[in-house]
Amino acid sequence: MTDSTPSTSRPRILSGMRPTGKLHLGNYMGALYNWVKLQHEYECYFFIADYHALTTDYANTANLRENIREVMLDFLAAGLDPAVSTLFIQSDVKAHFELNSLFSMITPLSWLERVPTYKDQQEQLKEKDLATYGFLGYPLLQSADILLYKPRYVPVGADQVAHVELTREVARRFNQFFPGDFYLSPGAAPWEMGAIQEKARKLADDKTKSTFSAHELYEAAHQTRKITGFGRHEVLPEPDVFLTPSPKLPGTDGRKMSKSYRNTILLSDPETEVRAKLKTMVTDPARIRREDRGNPDVCPVFDLHRVFSTEQTQQNARVGCTTAGIGCIECKNWLADAVVEHLAPIQERRRYYESNFVEVEEILAQGAVRAATRANQTMQEVRDAVGLR
Template sequence: MRPTGKLHLGHYHGVLKNWVKLQHEYECFFFVADWHALTTTYDDPSVIEQSVWDMVIDWLAAGVNPGSATLFLQSKVPEHAELHLLLSMITPLGWLERVPTYKDQQEKLKDKDLATYGFLGYPLLQSADILLYRAGHVPVGADQVSHVEITREIARRFNYKFGREPGFEENAQAAVKKMGKKAAKLYTNLRKRYTEEGDGEALATAQALLKEQQNITLGDKERLMGYLEGGGKVILPEPQALLTPESKMPGLDGQKMSKSYGNTISLREHPDDVEKKIRTMRTDPARVRRDDPGEPENCPVWQLHEVYSNDEVKDWVQKGCRNAGIGCIECKGPVTDAIKAELIPIQERAEHFENNPDLVKTVIQEGSEKARDAARDTMEDVRHVMGLSYR
């Protein structure tokens, strides 16, 4: 995530709640993309550092746990830049120019000079961010799927250009032993049935077995997948997009919640300000007076009810609005209470981290060191196949 400072409810419902869930299902790497921030704010980098710490505090407050996931800062892992550079040597210029968001962002940010390599090349840096950790899945919204797709193309091109790892057979056999005796024996038998008898069912069973393995790395899984079919391990595996559930959190004006629209409620919003913002929200324009009937679907407040209210409250709103049985201020009460209740535990945790800035920095430092260990492993293989591993 690019460092944009304090986060709001749109970030929480659109990204952070999903991250909290994913950290218990996968080995997760979540990082602050501070180099990416420079692609559009290179003329005013003074805002970046405070934005980084504000954002990390909100991650932690929302429940992203450094004990369950690796949290780090992109610029603290220089291998991101190295892999970006090496991938740039083989990436056709046309691939970057056709990325859908390239011209779209140039149109949206006309006030900025974006005729830079950094802006053109940011999808390639994103690809390096992903491929550096040999990621199996990348959680993205539908609008970001194209970035995962270009990453897959770049990985495919890299693997085609530079082939497969040396010592593959030995490494694959060592990986089999890591599976444990029972699984290793089953894998070996299934592989034999496939390679010697062409048993397609044995291949499918072996592939399913590998997907279930928890005690081997993604790199070893990829290696053993290739070993099954008599091939080799791909140096940079092609990642898959893992679609993030679409955020249903509207802004205070009914549009998507965004700082650029000025329609947000931040995760650290004071309760009085939450109340004031919701109280002053516009409602159905047909309800000029208290006794005018309205239509919930024409009111931004109804969108908040769809996120926060149970069926009983929604039914009360639908009937009360249409027959003017309730007023707009009365209608806003339940969502105000629900939002404030949701924010209480988040704000309590945020206050703890605000009062302990060294703890936040330690989380990032330790996470960056862990991420760098994984990055070094990848770069060792990349340098080797590119002829840059000098002894």
Template structure:
């Protein structure tokens, strides 16, 4: 059972504050956020609790990075008027839902998440045999489900986390969605749709349940999304009734696959702090120029007159990101014929990187000079996010039987 991502659906994404942001973050995450904020109801959060799962022994790094990261978001173009920006630990409902979901989540589901063993191997210098590290995918699930997000932008390596969230939501709905009198309430909700829409809903429901008609399911879901006179509770009941289950309390999110980040580091590997190959979003132009001018190139080009192979040169990867076809042709021919030198090859990239980062750096300086504005933006985002999270938790407590009145 799941609700598809629809136009104006809700999207949630977060970023861990573990250091300064660089071009890898900009091309891999922020540019996508800037696009999504105009298409969906977006919630973007500082994942400070998640940072503690691997950096619990470096809390000063986390606290020092939070506000710098928010400034980088704003400077890059994330708009607090179009998206809610907040800090995870300011919304205690994340932690409460994580706790409640942990009561129903089999241990094996967490142990089989691919990144669990992968991260332990990559970060062998850290002691990650902790409950927090094992449970962080479930905390991610709580992050998503507390806002009933319908879409989560992720790369392919994170799809398993969204799938875990879907399984957890499915199990929760199965355990707690069969409220007393569910079918009577569902039938009453159908009548609220009006005769024509009620007839269409029932026809598509029958076709799906009797014939497994996936198209009928999709049409019926779209029909429910269009209904303006249904309460949220009735809508959730009818999504569940449609598929033969109970009321959908926590909708199953969909993974919004994002293109693989194409931002290479200064050495040709993926841009990452751990490789010491980054260019910071607020780095000064002289430092950026120096880093790019001293980048390694094709080792076959010992002398200026030696021909080279762009495919073996890290600079060529940057041309794939920043240069147009004409420039790439010029580089390709000039390198292979030794018609241009390596410094000549690098200059168009240097110019483009500086051009891209100049407005980001200027906006960052404005926000950095006005810390109260940044904090007010986060306070407002936290208030908006918590209002949604509280509503979800009230419903969750109610179906579990924890609403003592």
């Protein structure tokens, strides 16, 4: 397999997913489906966030490697193309933890405590001991994940916007403490930088000084207020939110599809299992008998029809339900046909990569090299700005 570095002429995007094992339809429609489309328009970095898995499941890592394997298979099965996207495992790029450590030095504790999902997850995962630095600091690790690659956009659903906003605040704070190199603005006169350097010599009380750190130039420029013909590079540019469609798919019990509820339909489920699961799915609770008229707008089955079925099938299901022309079993069969058809090419690709897993390992190895190259460039700039070696 040959290495094909993705084009850098397109705006960069980065996103990741925790390795929770085989992915389900909710994971697919909430993220993967969008990523597959975005990879042809942007320079994309997609990673498996195995460090993040430890923030809540540090006490049991027995299945971590297997879960990483399953997620990567589903990445490729869904259509992520390593020829145009960089696919990698977070822990294969050690710079993630280095940048996270530096961020922990400058980030106020209150910023982490106010993240909406912090208390929500503590409430939802009461059976786990989450009174750890890692759990409190996982949004900061997310910030490091993002800023390490200097993406223009971060594709997220509405419920993740707060995390990107924290990332922007962290970048802003870092750039304030550790300004990048100075440059003359277009059209500025050369004497302006000379004036800044002269001020820096006076501040250093060294008339012969000829080399200056970014900190020294920043302080000199700040005090020389009349000089306007300069700028400074931001070491860590602030990314923008890229809101993507992320429908909350209902599971077979009507609640949000989630492994914790045991109500999922996996991308890798065989046809017989897909049909069996959908056959038991809850419907309009008011439609008790076959002759009762139903309301598709309160039926979880119809929510899935909206995502996977054609407009004609949706129309037939709506009319049949509201007139009692069809029963729920027939409606579910139509849905099963649509879901099975949608999953067919995904499962075909998965079978290929399962049988050729050495190719998957090569993809991950090459992705790690690409990601590390980009990350190390950022870290060199970060170290220079901070004053580290």
